[in-house]
Amino acid sequence: MSNRIIQLQQLIKNANHLHINSEWLAYAGVIEYYPEELVITVKAGTKISAIQAKLAKHNQVLPFFIKATDISIGAAYAKGAQDLSDCVLGVKIIDGTGEYLNFGGQVIKNVAGYDVARLLVGSKGKLAVITQISFKVMPKAYIGKIKKPYSSKSDNPILREIEQKLKQVFDPRSIFK
Amino acid sequence: MEVIQQLLTQLPKSIVLTGKENTRPFECDGLSVYRQNPLAVVLPENIAQIKQVLKICKDNNTSVVTRGAGTGLAGGAMPLENSVVLGLSKLNQVKSIDAENRLAVIEPGVRNIAISEAVAQYGLYYAPDPSSQIACTIGGNVAENSGGVHCLKYGLTVHNVEAIKMLTIDGDELVLSRHDDGLGLLALMNGSEGLLGIIIEITVKLTPTPAFARVVMAGFDSIRDCANAVADIIKAGIIPAGLEMMDSFAIEAAEGFAKVGYPLDAKALLLCELDGTQMQVQAELDSVLKVLSGASTLKVSESEEERLNFWKGRKSAFPAVGRLSPDYYCMDGTIPRRHLADMLEKINELSKKYQLRVANVFHAGDGNLHPLILYDANIGGELEKVEKFGTEILKLSVDMGGTITGEHGVGVEKLNAMCHQFNAKELAIFHKIKAVFDPKSLLNPGKAVPELHRCAELGAMHVHHGKLPHPELERF
């Protein structure tokens, strides 16, 4: 485990309130990239432009709508979008109690356990600190113009209650604001 | 029993089956080594009846096992002791088709192939195609996040579902859509194995039927060359519609069964399907043939009939192997493609160690392996041996950076292997997620996620976070 992860775990264990962003995270860089596997694994603080540059060398792309390239991939994940979610294969996170956890992996087909890696897409930094993400990538030639995804807020109170309870699962001390 | 009485009095008698003789057809799913009789089976004809069943079960603290067609291969739909089976096969209507937006709204009991049949007139089809597609239901597909031969290019179930309607154990209706702002609840329901809610309506995405498709069949003198060819095709920037691999034993079995002209002297066979417009297919074909120039035999389908023929062997591989042995056990691990050849060698070693034959059939394009271990359940101790063998393969899959199940799910079958893939903290999160939806644990309890004490007893916990077996393997 890297030193930064251990530091982050300590910070989270000792914190009462935290607002997560990529500067605070200070954890960036491509961890693994196998073009023939169509998979890239990155630290969440990595700028999207840096990932794109790496992929471009092998004529591959992140096959989802990208609005801005100077933000971190973790920020895009936290904001959430369905087409981004479609490409997520796995995440490593630190939950609100400081535990370092792994869900999903680096393979395209994986149905072991609930799909936490995709559940947390759109969690807005309020459930856990996402430290590492694996994405499925595609050859550029297969990806046409990508439409901007749209989303809307459901007003079903039961759904809101479920989301609130799920926050409790990952952040029982309610430290992520 | 009170719960049976209530079911019989509060629902039409015709939809409630009780007594061993009547419930026997439901005592197992596709994994028939595990069997259990339920208290009753209810086959509701509408949503109101499902709600009634849930209410009765909740009032009586009785567990509910939702069932589609029962083709699952992990015991997911196998009844639990003292449970009620909720069979959704009668909810089998395609409710609406929106050809322009390529969407269809369907009931959970519709069979996978029936969707494609219903929309064929619009030049569309439903892409995920599990080999069981003539029988399995879309509800079961969502609950398992099922895959098929065409996943690499067209995605899994989760990628092809636009929205679902579900019932919670309390009978509340929830609509989850791809376009919801907030947490990924729709993705969470995909692959939830009947533990979080009952899926009662699905809006699926439809795909235009490709104008052309051709299959390249390539035989290789060594498994390693074949595995390398898989990587080389992807490296060349090609995403085949399907990319399947078989070893010599599987080739022999399939050829003996289907007589399709597979090269019997090959150590490994690759089937690579390319689809799209005529121009796209031709361009891809040129590249693929270049990559495969080292193959010992190489054939391209020249007609639609020949293309289907090439597939026929692959698609009948399971029944073909079934002919050679009284029983077989189908594994489902997934590994990063670069480890394919190593994995096959290890499986061969294990096959010798356990003295059990194995036929290997893979979704090579996405690293999903289906080793079929041949055995005879009537020989005492043989099944236990198979399970040990299988567990070793699954551990290897995890150690290589993969997973214990690519598409068949955990069910009751892979509970032990889950202890190897996840540590206690991760499993605890899964249990808490279930409790959010189902606090009294009445929906398919005990499946999919092992209890922590089970893993502790196995001594399997933390293996992959502490000292690792097989240190020579490259890993994530």
Ligand SMILES: Cc1cc2nc3c(=O)[nH]c(=O)nc-3n(C[C@H](O)[C@H](O)[C@H](O)COP(=O)(O)OP(=O)(O)OC[C@H]3O[C@@H](n4cnc5c(N)ncnc54)[C@H](O)[C@@H]3O)c2cc1C
């Ligand atoms: C010969 C054969 C080949 C196969 N090939 C493939 C393959 O290529 N790819 C693949 O992925 N799978 C394959 N399978 C496995 C199986 O067909 C799939 O898992 C399929 O999706 C199960 O559908 P079903 O309707 O039979 O579900 P069931 O077996 O009845 O149920 C499966 C699980 O889903 C739950 N469930 C079912 N319906 C609902 C619902 N409406 N709401 C909530 N939960 C529900 C059940 O509780 C259970 O846990 C194969 C099986 C066989 C026998």
